[in-house]
Amino acid sequence: MNPKLLKVVPKINHSFSVRRDVVPYFYNHWHFHPELELLLVEKGSGIQFIGDSILSFKKGDLILVGSNLPHYWRCDDAHFEAGSKLKAIALVAHFREEFWGQDFLELPENKKIKDLFLRAKRGLQITGKTKTSVSFLLKELLDSEGSERIVLLLQVLNEIAKSKSVKLLSTQGFQPAHLEGKETEKINQIFKYSLDHFKNKITLNDVAANANISPNSFCRYFKQHTRKTYNRFLQELRVGHASKLLIENKLNITQICYESGFNNITNFYKAFKKITGKTPLSFQKAFISFDEQE
Numbered sequence: 068m069n070p071k072l073l074k075v076v077p078k079i080n081h082s083f084s085v086r087r088d089v090v091p092y093f094y095n096h097w098h099f100h101p102e103l104e105l106l107l108v109e110k111g112s113g114i115q116f117i118g119d120s121i122l123s124f125k126k127g128d129l130i131l132v133g134s135n136l137p138h139y140w141r142c143d144d145a146h147f148e149a150g151s152k153l154k155a156i157a158l159v160a161h162f163r164e165e166f167w168g169q170d171f172l173e174l175p176e177n178k179k180i181k182d183l184f185l186r187a188k189r190g191l192q193i194t195g196k197t198k199t200s201v202s203f204l205l206k207e208l209l210d211s212e213g214s215e216r217i218v219l220l221l222q223v224l225n226e227i228a229k230s231k232s233v234k235l236l237s238t239q240g241f242q243p244a245h246l247e248g249k250e251t252e253k254i255n256q257i258f259k260y261s262l263d264h265f266k267n268k269i270t271l272n273d274v275a276a277n278a279n280i281s282p283n284s285f286c287r288y289f290k291q292h293t294r295k296t297y298n299r300f301l302q303e304l305r306v307g308h309a310s311k312l313l314i315e316n317k318l319n320i321t322q323i324c325y326e327s328g329f330n331n332i333t334n335f336y337k338a339f340k341k342i343t344g345k346t347p348l349s350f351q352k353a354f355i356s357f358d359e360q361e
Contacts, residue, residue, distance in 0.1 A: 081216070082162075082166050082167075082217075083102075083160065083161060083162035083163070083166055083216075083220065084102075084159075084160065084161040084162070085158075085159070085160045085161075085205075085208050085209050085216070086158075086159055086209070087109075087156065087157070087158050087159075087209060088155075088156065088157050088158075088159060089154055089155075089156050090154065090155050090156075091146060091151065091153065091154065091155065092111075092113075092141075092142035092146040092147065092153075092155050093111060093113070093140035093141070093142050093155045093157065094139065094140050095139065095140070095141050095142070096139065096255060097116070097137055097138075097139045097254065097255055097258055098137065098138070098139070099135050099136060099137045099138070100134075100135070100161070101134050101135055101163060102134065102161040102162055102163050103131065103132065103133055103134055103161070103162055103163070103164065103184065103187055104130075104131070104132040104138070104159060104160070104161050105129070105130070105131050105132075105159070105160040105201075105205065105223070106129070106130050106132070106157055106158070106159050106160075107127075107128075107129050107157060107158040107159075107202050107205055108124055108125065108126055108127060108128045108129075108155075108156075108157055109126065109156040109157060109158055110126055110154060110155060110156035111124075111125075111126065111142055111143075111146075111153075111154075111155030111156065111157070112124060112125040112126065112142070112143055112311065113140065113141045113142040113143045113146075113311070114140075114141045114262075114304070114307045114308060114311065115128075115130070115138070115139070115140050115141075116137075116138060116139040116140075116141070117130070117132060117136065117137075117138045117139075117190035117236045117237055118136055118137065118138075118189060118190055118236065118237025118238070119237050119238055119293070119294060119295060120190060120236035120237045120238075121300075121303040121304055121306070121307040122192075122236070122307050122310065123307050123308065123310045123311030123314065124140065125311070125314065127198070127202075128192070129192070129193040129194075129198045129201060129202060130190065130191065130192055130193070130236075131183075131187050131190070131191040131193065131227060132187065132190055133184065133185075133186075133187030133188035133189065133190065133191075134163075134164060134184070134187075134188065135188075136187075136188055136189070136190055136237065138190070139258070141262055142155050158205055158206065158209060160205065160208065160220070160223075162220065164184050167217065172184070179225070179228040179229060180221075180224050180225065180228050182228070183224060183227060183228040186233075186235065189235050189236060189237040189238070190235070190236035190237045191227070191233050191234065191235060191236065192233070192234040192236060193227055193230065193232065193233055194232045194233070194234065195230075195232035196232065197226055197227060197230035197232045197233070198232065200226055201223055201226050201227060204219055204222055204223045204226070205223060207219055208220060208223065253278055253279075253280075254292055254293075256277065256278055257274060257277070257278050257289065260274055260277045260278070261274065261300070261301060261304060262304070265301060265304045265305055265308070265327075265328045266308075266326065266327065266328045267328065268328075268330070269301060271285060271286070271297075274297065285297070301328075302338045302341075302342060303342055305327045305328045305329060305338070306327070306338055306339050306342045306343065308326075308327045308328070309323050309324070309326075309327040309329075309335070309339060309347065310343070310350065312326060312327065313347055313350055313351040314351070316351065320332070320347055320348065323335075323347065335347070
Protein backbone atom coordinates (compact mmCIF):
# COMPACT_ATOMS: atom_id res chain seq x y z
CA MET A 68 0.00 0.00 0.00
CA ASN A 69 1.21 3.52 -0.67
CA PRO A 70 1.56 5.36 2.65
CA LYS A 71 1.83 9.05 3.37
CA LEU A 72 4.98 10.52 4.85
CA LEU A 73 4.21 11.82 8.35
CA LYS A 74 6.37 14.59 9.81
CA VAL A 75 7.18 14.06 13.49
CA VAL A 76 8.24 17.23 15.32
CA PRO A 77 9.75 16.91 18.84
CA LYS A 78 9.15 19.62 21.43
CA ILE A 79 11.62 22.48 21.67
CA ASN A 80 14.84 21.45 23.48
CA HIS A 81 14.03 17.76 22.93
CA SER A 82 15.95 15.57 20.49
CA PHE A 83 13.15 13.01 20.30
CA SER A 84 9.42 12.86 20.99
CA VAL A 85 7.54 11.09 23.79
CA ARG A 86 3.84 11.76 24.33
CA ARG A 87 0.59 10.28 25.58
CA ASP A 88 -2.24 10.42 23.05
CA VAL A 89 -5.82 10.45 24.35
CA VAL A 90 -8.02 10.37 21.27
CA PRO A 91 -11.45 9.09 20.11
CA TYR A 92 -9.64 6.49 17.98
CA PHE A 93 -6.13 5.71 16.82
CA TYR A 94 -4.24 6.69 13.71
CA ASN A 95 -6.55 5.44 10.97
CA HIS A 96 -4.44 6.25 7.95
CA TRP A 97 -1.59 4.39 6.29
CA HIS A 98 1.62 6.32 6.97
CA PHE A 99 5.36 6.09 7.56
CA HIS A 100 8.16 8.28 8.92
CA PRO A 101 11.96 8.12 9.23
CA GLU A 102 11.68 7.93 13.02
CA LEU A 103 11.35 4.60 14.79
CA GLU A 104 8.11 4.39 16.78
CA LEU A 105 7.64 2.62 20.11
CA LEU A 106 3.95 2.41 20.99
CA LEU A 107 2.26 1.13 24.16
CA VAL A 108 -1.52 0.68 23.94
CA GLU A 109 -2.94 1.84 27.27
CA LYS A 110 -6.59 1.71 26.20
CA GLY A 111 -8.34 0.51 23.07
CA SER A 112 -8.49 -2.46 20.74
CA GLY A 113 -8.85 -3.17 17.04
CA ILE A 114 -6.70 -4.24 14.09
CA GLN A 115 -3.14 -3.15 13.37
CA PHE A 116 -1.38 -3.11 10.00
CA ILE A 117 2.43 -3.09 10.06
CA GLY A 118 4.11 -3.67 6.72
CA ASP A 119 2.26 -6.68 5.34
CA SER A 120 1.27 -7.95 8.80
CA ILE A 121 -2.37 -7.77 9.92
CA LEU A 122 -3.10 -8.61 13.58
CA SER A 123 -5.48 -7.60 16.31
CA PHE A 124 -4.27 -5.24 19.05
CA LYS A 125 -5.45 -4.71 22.62
CA LYS A 126 -4.63 -2.91 25.84
CA GLY A 127 -1.07 -3.64 26.97
CA ASP A 128 0.40 -4.35 23.52
CA LEU A 129 3.88 -2.95 22.91
CA ILE A 130 5.12 -2.48 19.34
CA LEU A 131 8.37 -1.17 17.85
CA VAL A 132 7.98 0.09 14.27
CA GLY A 133 11.18 0.62 12.29
CA SER A 134 12.24 3.58 10.19
CA ASN A 135 10.01 4.15 7.13
CA LEU A 136 7.92 1.02 7.78
CA PRO A 137 4.27 1.78 6.87
CA HIS A 138 1.73 1.20 9.64
CA TYR A 139 -1.92 1.84 10.52
CA TRP A 140 -4.02 1.27 13.65
CA ARG A 141 -7.79 0.86 13.24
CA CYS A 142 -9.88 0.90 16.43
CA ASP A 143 -13.04 -1.18 16.81
CA ASP A 144 -16.20 0.00 15.07
CA ALA A 145 -17.68 1.17 18.37
CA HIS A 146 -15.20 4.08 18.39
CA PHE A 147 -16.71 5.44 15.16
CA GLU A 148 -20.39 5.25 16.13
CA ALA A 149 -22.32 8.50 16.42
CA GLY A 150 -22.20 9.84 19.97
CA SER A 151 -19.44 7.46 21.03
CA LYS A 152 -17.58 8.57 24.15
CA LEU A 153 -14.92 5.87 23.87
CA LYS A 154 -11.29 6.90 24.12
CA ALA A 155 -8.14 5.28 22.81
CA ILE A 156 -4.94 5.95 24.76
CA ALA A 157 -1.37 5.25 23.69
CA LEU A 158 2.07 6.16 24.96
CA VAL A 159 4.25 6.86 21.90
CA ALA A 160 7.96 7.57 21.45
CA HIS A 161 9.49 8.68 18.13
CA PHE A 162 13.24 8.89 17.60
CA ARG A 163 15.69 8.76 14.70
CA GLU A 164 18.44 6.15 14.54
CA GLU A 165 21.12 8.84 14.37
CA PHE A 166 19.71 11.38 16.86
CA TRP A 167 22.61 10.74 19.28
CA GLY A 168 25.23 11.16 16.55
CA GLN A 169 26.42 9.33 13.47
CA ASP A 170 29.04 7.22 15.27
CA PHE A 171 27.06 6.17 18.35
CA LEU A 172 25.66 2.97 16.86
CA GLU A 173 29.09 2.02 15.52
CA LEU A 174 30.44 1.62 19.06
CA PRO A 175 31.04 -2.10 19.76
CA GLU A 176 28.94 -1.87 22.93
CA ASN A 177 25.91 -0.89 20.83
CA LYS A 178 25.99 -3.77 18.36
CA LYS A 179 22.79 -5.31 19.76
CA ILE A 180 20.93 -2.00 19.49
CA LYS A 181 22.14 -1.53 15.91
CA ASP A 182 20.89 -5.05 15.12
CA LEU A 183 17.59 -4.21 16.85
CA PHE A 184 17.04 -1.26 14.51
CA LEU A 185 17.54 -3.56 11.53
CA ARG A 186 15.01 -6.07 12.87
CA ALA A 187 12.58 -3.24 13.64
CA LYS A 188 12.32 -2.52 9.91
CA ARG A 189 9.94 -5.51 9.88
CA GLY A 190 8.08 -4.38 13.02
CA LEU A 191 8.46 -6.02 16.41
CA GLN A 192 5.94 -7.04 19.07
CA ILE A 193 7.44 -7.13 22.57
CA THR A 194 5.92 -9.60 25.04
CA GLY A 195 6.44 -11.25 28.42
CA LYS A 196 8.61 -9.75 31.15
CA THR A 197 10.31 -7.48 28.63
CA LYS A 198 6.98 -5.85 27.85
CA THR A 199 6.41 -5.23 31.56
CA SER A 200 9.83 -3.68 32.20
CA VAL A 201 9.85 -1.58 28.99
CA SER A 202 6.32 -0.29 29.63
CA PHE A 203 7.43 0.89 33.07
CA LEU A 204 10.51 2.64 31.63
CA LEU A 205 8.43 4.24 28.87
CA LYS A 206 6.11 5.76 31.46
CA GLU A 207 9.13 7.13 33.33
CA LEU A 208 10.48 8.52 30.07
CA LEU A 209 7.27 10.49 29.51
CA ASP A 210 7.93 12.66 32.59
CA SER A 211 11.72 12.85 32.40
CA GLU A 212 13.84 15.83 31.37
CA GLY A 213 17.45 16.57 30.49
CA SER A 214 20.01 13.82 29.95
CA GLU A 215 17.82 11.42 31.94
CA ARG A 216 15.63 11.12 28.82
CA ILE A 217 18.53 9.78 26.77
CA VAL A 218 19.59 7.38 29.53
CA LEU A 219 16.05 6.01 29.86
CA LEU A 220 15.64 5.58 26.10
CA LEU A 221 18.94 3.71 25.98
CA GLN A 222 17.69 1.46 28.79
CA VAL A 223 14.47 0.82 26.87
CA LEU A 224 16.33 -0.14 23.70
CA ASN A 225 18.82 -2.27 25.59
CA GLU A 226 16.00 -4.22 27.26
CA ILE A 227 14.37 -4.96 23.91
CA ALA A 228 17.66 -5.68 22.12
CA LYS A 229 18.71 -8.40 24.57
CA SER A 230 15.24 -9.94 24.91
CA LYS A 231 14.03 -13.19 23.37
CA SER A 232 10.39 -12.17 23.91
CA VAL A 233 10.25 -10.31 20.61
CA LYS A 234 8.20 -11.32 17.57
CA LEU A 235 8.89 -10.18 13.99
CA LEU A 236 5.71 -8.95 12.30
CA SER A 237 6.18 -8.09 8.62
CA THR A 238 7.70 -10.54 6.15
CA GLN A 239 11.33 -10.34 5.05
CA GLY A 240 10.41 -9.51 1.47
CA PHE A 241 8.03 -6.62 2.18
CA GLN A 242 9.16 -3.58 0.22
CA PRO A 243 6.54 -0.82 0.19
CA ALA A 244 6.22 1.60 -2.71
CA HIS A 245 6.43 5.06 -1.15
CA LEU A 246 4.25 7.05 -3.53
CA GLU A 247 2.48 10.33 -2.92
CA GLY A 248 -0.56 12.27 -4.14
CA LYS A 249 -3.43 10.59 -5.96
CA GLU A 250 -1.90 7.11 -5.78
CA THR A 251 -1.72 7.35 -2.00
CA GLU A 252 -5.31 8.54 -1.79
CA LYS A 253 -6.51 5.70 -4.00
CA ILE A 254 -4.84 2.98 -1.92
CA ASN A 255 -6.16 4.52 1.29
CA GLN A 256 -9.62 4.56 -0.30
CA ILE A 257 -9.35 0.82 -1.00
CA PHE A 258 -8.06 0.31 2.51
CA LYS A 259 -10.96 2.20 4.10
CA TYR A 260 -13.58 0.48 1.94
CA SER A 261 -12.20 -2.93 2.92
CA LEU A 262 -12.17 -2.08 6.62
CA ASP A 263 -15.74 -0.79 6.45
CA HIS A 264 -17.12 -3.80 4.55
CA PHE A 265 -14.98 -6.88 5.28
CA LYS A 266 -17.69 -8.39 7.50
CA ASN A 267 -19.91 -8.64 4.43
CA LYS A 268 -19.35 -10.08 0.98
CA ILE A 269 -17.02 -7.89 -1.12
CA THR A 270 -16.95 -8.54 -4.85
CA LEU A 271 -14.17 -7.51 -7.17
CA ASN A 272 -16.60 -5.21 -8.97
CA ASP A 273 -17.53 -3.51 -5.68
CA VAL A 274 -14.02 -2.67 -4.54
CA ALA A 275 -12.82 -1.79 -8.05
CA ALA A 276 -15.74 0.59 -8.56
CA ASN A 277 -15.06 2.25 -5.21
CA ALA A 278 -11.47 2.90 -6.30
CA ASN A 279 -12.57 3.97 -9.78
CA ILE A 280 -10.48 1.22 -11.41
CA SER A 281 -11.72 -1.34 -13.91
CA PRO A 282 -12.09 -4.87 -12.46
CA ASN A 283 -9.58 -6.17 -15.00
CA SER A 284 -6.94 -3.68 -13.84
CA PHE A 285 -7.71 -3.76 -10.12
CA CYS A 286 -6.00 -7.06 -9.23
CA ARG A 287 -2.80 -6.08 -11.00
CA TYR A 288 -2.90 -2.60 -9.47
CA PHE A 289 -3.42 -3.86 -5.92
CA LYS A 290 -0.70 -6.50 -6.08
CA GLN A 291 1.75 -4.04 -7.62
CA HIS A 292 1.36 -1.68 -4.65
CA THR A 293 0.89 -4.16 -1.79
CA ARG A 294 2.93 -7.22 -2.84
CA LYS A 295 -0.09 -9.46 -2.24
CA THR A 296 -3.39 -10.31 -3.91
CA TYR A 297 -6.55 -8.57 -2.78
CA ASN A 298 -8.05 -11.94 -1.81
CA ARG A 299 -5.07 -12.64 0.47
CA PHE A 300 -5.34 -9.14 1.98
CA LEU A 301 -9.06 -9.62 2.63
CA GLN A 302 -8.47 -13.02 4.25
CA GLU A 303 -5.78 -11.56 6.51
CA LEU A 304 -8.10 -8.72 7.47
CA ARG A 305 -10.88 -11.17 8.39
CA VAL A 306 -8.51 -13.51 10.24
CA GLY A 307 -7.09 -10.53 12.17
CA HIS A 308 -10.60 -9.59 13.30
CA ALA A 309 -11.39 -13.23 14.14
CA SER A 310 -8.21 -13.41 16.24
CA LYS A 311 -9.39 -10.43 18.26
CA LEU A 312 -12.78 -12.05 18.87
CA LEU A 313 -11.13 -15.35 19.86
CA ILE A 314 -8.98 -13.50 22.40
CA GLU A 315 -12.02 -11.70 23.82
CA ASN A 316 -13.72 -15.12 24.18
CA LYS A 317 -17.28 -13.73 24.16
CA LEU A 318 -18.59 -15.57 21.07
CA ASN A 319 -18.47 -19.19 19.98
CA ILE A 320 -16.49 -20.32 16.92
CA THR A 321 -19.51 -20.30 14.59
CA GLN A 322 -20.48 -16.77 15.62
CA ILE A 323 -16.90 -15.58 15.16
CA CYS A 324 -16.79 -17.14 11.69
CA TYR A 325 -19.75 -15.13 10.40
CA GLU A 326 -18.94 -12.00 12.40
CA SER A 327 -15.55 -11.90 10.65
CA GLY A 328 -16.97 -12.08 7.13
CA PHE A 329 -16.54 -15.78 6.32
CA ASN A 330 -19.49 -17.48 4.64
CA ASN A 331 -18.97 -20.96 6.12
CA ILE A 332 -17.01 -22.77 8.83
CA THR A 333 -14.87 -24.76 6.40
CA ASN A 334 -13.55 -21.65 4.66
CA PHE A 335 -12.97 -20.00 8.03
CA TYR A 336 -10.88 -22.88 9.39
CA LYS A 337 -8.93 -23.19 6.14
CA ALA A 338 -8.07 -19.47 5.95
CA PHE A 339 -7.28 -19.20 9.67
CA LYS A 340 -4.91 -22.20 9.59
CA LYS A 341 -3.22 -20.94 6.41
CA ILE A 342 -2.50 -17.50 7.85
CA THR A 343 -1.78 -18.25 11.54
CA GLY A 344 -0.59 -21.85 11.36
CA LYS A 345 -3.19 -22.79 13.99
CA THR A 346 -6.85 -23.71 14.10
CA PRO A 347 -9.10 -21.08 15.71
CA LEU A 348 -9.50 -23.20 18.85
CA SER A 349 -5.77 -23.96 19.23
CA PHE A 350 -5.01 -20.25 18.69
CA GLN A 351 -7.45 -19.32 21.45
CA LYS A 352 -6.03 -21.94 23.85
CA ALA A 353 -2.45 -20.87 23.09
CA PHE A 354 -3.29 -17.23 23.78
CA ILE A 355 -5.05 -17.99 27.05
CA SER A 356 -2.12 -20.14 28.16
CA PHE A 357 0.40 -17.43 27.18
CA ASP A 358 -1.65 -14.71 28.87
CA GLU A 359 -1.75 -16.71 32.11
CA GLN A 360 2.04 -17.15 32.01
CA GLU A 361 2.52 -13.39 31.73
